[in-house]
Amino acid sequence: MDPTIQIRLLGVRGTLPVHGGDFASFGGGTSCVLVWAGGETIILDAGTGLSGRAWQAFHPQRHCSMLITHAHVDHLMGFPPFGPLFDPTVRCDVYLKTREGRSAREQMETLMAPPLWPVRTDSMKADLRFHDVPGAFSIGPVEIKTMESRHPGGSTIYKITYGGRSVVYATDYEPESDAPDDFCAFAEGCSLLLLDAQYTSEEYTCTRGFGHSTIPRSAAIAHRCGAEQTLLIHHDPKRTDRHLLALEEAVRTQHPNVRFGRQGEEVLL
Amino acid sequence: MKKSVSSIRLRRLAALCLALMLALSLGTAAWAEDTASGADLRLTAAEGTVTLKNSSGKTLSVRDDMKLYSGYVLSTSAKSYAYVTLDSTKVVKLDASTKVEVRKSGSKLELLVSAGKLFFNVKAPLSPSESLNIRTSTMVTGIRGTSGLVEVRDGLTSAVSIYDGQVEVTTANAATESGFQTTTVAAGQTGMSLPVGSDSWRVILEGLTAEDVPGFAAVELAKDPELQQRIAEATDLPVAEIVAGAKGRLERDEDEAQAELDRIADEAGGLPNRTSQAPEFAAPQPEPGWTPVPDPAPEPTPVVDYTVSTPITGAELQSLLNTYQTVTIASGGSVTIAASESVSVPAGKSLTVAAGATVTVAAGGTLTNEGTLTNNGSISNEGYIGNNGTYIGKSPSNSGAGSTYNILILPEGMVTSADGKCHINSGTSISGSDLKEILENNNTSFGIGIVVDSGASVTIDAGDGAVNLLSSQTLTISSGASLTIAGMLNNSGVIVNQGTISVTGTMNNYGSFTNSGNFTNGGTYANGIYSATGAVGTLTNEAGGQITNDGKFYNGQTTSDSSVTLTNDGTIVNNSGKRIYIYGITINNGTITNFGLLLISQSSGYLDTTYGQIANVDDGEMSQLP
Ligand SMILES: [Zn+2]
Ligand SMILES: [Zn+2]
Numbered sequence: 001m002d003p004t005i006q007i008r009l010l011g012v013r014g015t016l017p018v019h020g021g022d023f024a025s026f027g028g029g030t031s032c033v034l035v036w037a038g039g040e041t042i043i044l045d046a047g048t049g050l051s052g053r054a055w056q057a058f059h060p061q062r063h064c065s066m067l068i069t070h071a072h073v074d075h076l077m078g079f080p081p082f083g084p085l086f087d088p089t090v091r092c093d094v095y096l097k098t099r100e101g102r103s104a105r106e107q108m109e110t111l112m113a114p115p116l117w118p119v120r121t122d123s124m125k126a127d128l129r130f131h132d133v134p135g136a137f138s139i140g141p142v143e144i145k146t147m148e149s150r151h152p153g154g155s156t157i158y159k160i161t162y163g164g165r166s167v168v169y170a171t172d173y174e175p176e177s178d179a180p181d182d183f184c185a186f187a188e189g190c191s192l193l194l195l196d197a198q199y200t201s202e203e204y205t206c207t208r209g210f211g212h213s214t215i216p217r218s219a220a221i222a223h224r225c226g227a228e229q230t231l232l233i234h235h236d237p238k239r240t241d242r243h244l245l246a247l248e249e250a251v252r253t254q255h256p257n258v259r260f261g262r263q264g265e266e267v268l269l
Numbered sequence: 270m271k272k273s274v275s276s277i278r279l280r281r282l283a284a285l286c287l288a289l290m291l292a293l294s295l296g297t298a299a300w301a302e303d304t305a306s307g308a309d310l311r312l313t314a315a316e317g318t319v320t321l322k323n324s325s326g327k328t329l330s331v332r333d334d335m336k337l338y339s340g341y342v343l344s345t346s347a348k349s350y351a352y353v354t355l356d357s358t359k360v361v362k363l364d365a366s367t368k369v370e371v372r373k374s375g376s377k378l379e380l381l382v383s384a385g386k387l388f389f390n391v392k393a394p395l396s397p398s399e400s401l402n403i404r405t406s407t408m409v410t411g412i413r414g415t416s417g418l419v420e421v422r423d424g425l426t427s428a429v430s431i432y433d434g435q436v437e438v439t440t441a442n443a444a445t446e447s448g449f450q451t452t453t454v455a456a457g458q459t460g461m462s463l464p465v466g467s468d469s470w471r472v473i474l475e476g477l478t479a480e481d482v483p484g485f486a487a488v489e490l491a492k493d494p495e496l497q498q499r500i501a502e503a504t505d506l507p508v509a510e511i512v513a514g515a516k517g518r519l520e521r522d523e524d525e526a527q528a529e530l531d532r533i534a535d536e537a538g539g540l541p542n543r544t545s546q547a548p549e550f551a552a553p554q555p556e557p558g559w560t561p562v563p564d565p566a567p568e569p570t571p572v573v574d575y576t577v578s579t580p581i582t583g584a585e586l587q588s589l590l591n592t593y594q595t596v597t598i599a600s601g602g603s604v605t606i607a608a609s610e611s612v613s614v615p616a617g618k619s620l621t622v623a624a625g626a627t628v629t630v631a632a633g634g635t636l637t638n639e640g641t642l643t644n645n646g647s648i649s650n651e652g653y654i655g656n657n658g659t660y661i662g663k664s665p666s667n668s669g670a671g672s673t674y675n676i677l678i679l680p681e682g683m684v685t686s687a688d689g690k691c692h693i694n695s696g697t698s699i700s701g702s703d704l705k706e707i708l709e710n711n712n713t714s715f716g717i718g719i720v721v722d723s724g725a726s727v728t729i730d731a732g733d734g735a736v737n738l739l740s741s742q743t744l745t746i747s748s749g750a751s752l753t754i755a756g757m758l759n760n761s762g763v764i765v766n767q768g769t770i771s772v773t774g775t776m777n778n779y780g781s782f783t784n785s786g787n788f789t790n791g792g793t794y795a796n797g798i799y800s801a802t803g804a805v806g807t808l809t810n811e812a813g814g815q816i817t818n819d820g821k822f823y824n825g826q827t828t829s830d831s832s833v834t835l836t837n838d839g840t841i842v843n844n845s846g847k848r849i850y851i852y853g854i855t856i857n858n859g860t861i862t863n864f865g866l867l868l869i870s871q872s873s874g875y876l877d878t879t880y881g882q883i884a885n886v887d888d889g890e891m892s893q894l895p
Contacts, residue, residue: 004868004892228821229826231827248800249802253737256735256757256775259826259827265827266827266872266873267828268868
């Protein structure tokens with residue numbers, strides 16, 4: 001089997017979907033990343049990036065696994081209308097950590113129930129299986145490791161390893177320093193790091209505690225943990241393409257292997 | 270109109286003064302570097318807005334008790350004051366709207382006042398080896414154990430008032446044989462320098478009254494009973510009255526200064542550039558030019574050094590170089606070599622450009638060095654600068670078309686040749702940090718070409734930090750030369766390899782990379798894009814060129830890099846178990862021998878091998894992934 005991991009960024013916007021010409025290059029869909037490895041289709045988060053046909057073009061599998069970081073709506077809004085979940089021939093394993101006594105399904109049903117949403121999870125035709133998130137597990141030949149993030153209400157950081165290559169997905173993460181020991185050990189030497197960088201340092205003076213990192217902090221962490229390639233994600237909804245390009249250039253003069261993720265962008269590992 | 274007339278007048282004064290033989294005991298490059306000997310000069314306190322700049326004009330953040338180095342310039346704004354001390358017995362206070370440059374060499378100290386007032390209080394007499402001079406554009410006051418006040422009234426007039434002790438004041442005087450004259454100002458007197466004709470100053474002595482003691486000095490008196498007693502003993506000044514009225518006087522001075530600033534602001538109201546005027550330059554007098562004035566105790570030895578502290582022309586500089594052994598352009602001094610002028614530093618002679626001084630070679634002008642040219646200040650070249658002698662210090666900055674840049678500050682083993690490029694000579698090994706220094710410290714705006722000659726090598730280690738080749742820079746590895754990248758090289762310029770490049774660290778190419786030699790990648794090589802600037806990495810492997818991949822080789826690193834280009838007219842070998850990632854355009858007209866994996870992104874990658882061939886050997890595989 002091909003040892004290559006393929007990654008496609010379907011949504012890299014944080015907090016709120018945005019649209020319009022000012023956001024065309026980096027895209028407006030919220031958190032969603034497709035990973036294909038070892039014949040498995042893995043969907044990281046189900047933000048609005050999951051909408052449309054982007055997922056189909058990737059690999060039209062009958063089975064997919066969804067690794068949800070947490071139940072904030074920007075990571076979930078793509079789930080209720082996700083077409084394959086209404087197809088009885090599809091099986092979908094949904095991983096979402098039990099938090100505050102609520103299981104994965106219970107968390108999903110707080111969103112998918114009237115009056116917020118007309119359709120409940122049990123009306124979906126696909127074989128939908130909800131799971132709590134263990135510290136480590138596997139999906140077929142693909143190994144998954146997890147780490148708890150620093151984010152209000154909690155969030156899960158995932159590391160996906162296959163064929164000696166790995167992707168770390170760390171969105172909605174507010175590191176306590178430029179060199180958080182636990183995270184650096186978790187992500188050390190990964191092939192691709194997808195890392196939250198919602199704010200600038202200036203903004204952070206007002207957004208400390210919101211559960212997100214800053215661009216310079218995340219660039220420093222990427223360098224620190226020796227990630228071969230890094231794409232910064234969870235862009236602030238007010239960040240235009242022009243602003244992101246300018247910030248990206250500023251980062252890359254210091255860290256050439258750190259760039260900003262763009263919706264639709266693919267990486268092969 | 271008025272302004273240009275006064276600047277012409279200052280220029281004429283300056284030129285005339287150059288004709289005087291004036292010795293400066295501290296006039297050499299010793300100023301440029303602060304020596305370790307002597308007590309530290311410190312900015313002990315600052316009130317209000319105090320600006321500090323170093324000798325290169327960079328603004329420094331002001332901290333209490335910070336050390337002041339030679340060339341530092343302190344400026345106070347309105348209602349702002351600064352205290353400078355040498356030790357507990359020597360205190361100088363800057364009045365509001367005052368500008369002072371500090372010069373220090375060992376235990377010799379000089380304060381250059383270009384505007385405003387200074388109060389000084391030296392309680393214990395200076396030792397014979399120490400000196401403290403306060404210099405204005407028209408006079409030098411030598412202080413040994415005195416208190417008093419130095420004031421710049423305008424570009425041509427300054428005054429010193431003595432509260433206790435006495436000082437020697439030296440002014441230029443063309444009528445005397447030495448070219449200067451010395452006047453003693455005693456306690457209770459004010460010595461005012463007034464211009465006589467265009468090249469001499471006379472010191473007029475007047476009695477000092479309570480009204481002559483400004484508020485900022487009076488408040489210092491009020492704090493110091495011991496000083497009060499000294500002044501009471503030395504003068505008839507009503508010390509108790511001055512002390513009692515000190516605060517009121519200070520407030521009055523501040524109000525008057527404010528009223529004056531408001532008046533000037535009103536007058537300037539019609540001018541478009543009003544807001545760009547800093548308060549300390551809003552005073553009515555022009556910025557005074559520094560006129561050479563001797564030290565109070567001139568050396569009797571023959572004069573071989575000359576220091577220029579004013580703007581002069583190339584012709585004036587040439588005449589000085591012909592006369593003196595060493596010519597120093599001091600801080601505040603400048604030379605402009607005009608289009609028609611040609612200046613040569615003769616063999617055996619020295620020209621030193623001190624920190625804070627500038628030399629400009631205009632388009633069509635020429636500066637050639639046959640002797641020793643030391644640049645600690647700034648030389649900017651729009652014409653021609655040639656060096657046949659010894660060049661020390663900072664490289665000139667070339668900004669004009671047709672400039673030669675055969676003077677670059679280069680490490681040993683490197684020279685600039687007639688092709689205008691820096692050559693790393695055969696047998697020389699240059700480190701990544703040397704290379705960085707050449708690229709970063711030499712003129713980068715006009716371009717630098719570096720050639721690694723046959724038999725020479727460059728090694729970039731991880732500890733050297735990233736070496737960045739900018740868009741105006743080129744690096745050529747000649748046949749028989751080598752470049753080893755164990756650290757990181759980011760190319761936004763042009764790299765031409767005719768020799769050997771070996772990567773075990775990281776090489777990112779955002780510029781142009783042409784290989785006709787051997788290029789081996791055992792680390793990470795990436796053709797990439799700097800998206801904001803649109804820079805795109807292009808690698809061309811020419812016929813006869815050999816690329817071996819034994820690491821990670823990227824033609825683009827994500828699908829966003831679809832426009833990077835790899836053209837192969839030579840040979841590429843991809844070793845077993847290794848990958849070449851193709852996200853961009855790949856044109857193969859040569860041979861790719863693949864033992865590993867050619868991984869092509871279906872979304873963005875493009876491989877055209879119509880005129881070339883790809884041989885997959887053993888487990889070699891081409892895989893196109895969506
Ligand atoms: Zn979020
Ligand atoms: Zn969140």
